[in-house]
Amino acid sequence: AQTVTQSQPEMSVQEAETVTLSCTYDTSENNYYLFWYKQPPSRQMILVIRQEAYKQQNATENRFSVNFQKAAKSFSLKISDSQLGDTAMYFCAFMKLTGNQFYFGTGTSLTVIP
Amino acid sequence: ETGVTQSPTHLIKTRGQQVTLRCSSQSGHNTVSWYQQALGQGPQFIFQYYREEENGRGNFPPRFSGLQFPNYSSELNVNALELDDSALYLCASSLVQVGEQYFGPGTRLTVT
16 A cells, blocks of 8 residues: 655745755555645645656756655655745645556645745 | 536535535546545545546445546545535546646535
8 A cells, every 4th residue: 555644744934945845655666656736725736746756856846846765765845935825735645657546645734934 | 728627616415415526627638536635634535537437446435436427527426425524525637647637626515
């Protein structure tokens, strides 16, 4: 079975600062995808960034980047130059390539303080 | 390109009743997944439909069932509602090969 663990239920960061959200996962699969999703208070889930397990290079999307450590089964999200609009619940998710099933963590509530 | 839509937005039902939730997938997507998100929790996978067939199921009882139609829209049916079924129900569509799931805004179900 696949499990995804987010050990930080809540975090806060000052506007313009950098914050890192942690995620670990457990799987016996060798090929898979990892994702970070953002769920603002309006509740619609939005994809932030994705990482293919076979790629060694860490994914980057503008102010968002990941630190993917496959051997350690760790997948952290770094948000640089935090903005008020980054305030949201962030979910780490794991996807098996067989069956296209997603497994979500319990989320980290991030608050950006002006 | 039309995004994922869900209806209704909110729903209140009584324990023991049945409910049907609806989802229209994003244009071009042939796979729909349904999730239950309890308050303060991450989404839990209910099941997935690919080309009108169930293509995987999470740890949910048979009273949770679904359908996918030729236009790839989908329904989630829940029979014999229980109080614990109160949650946000999310629908997500995807292209199987790509993997990213695009979520709808959800349906908030309250069972009293």
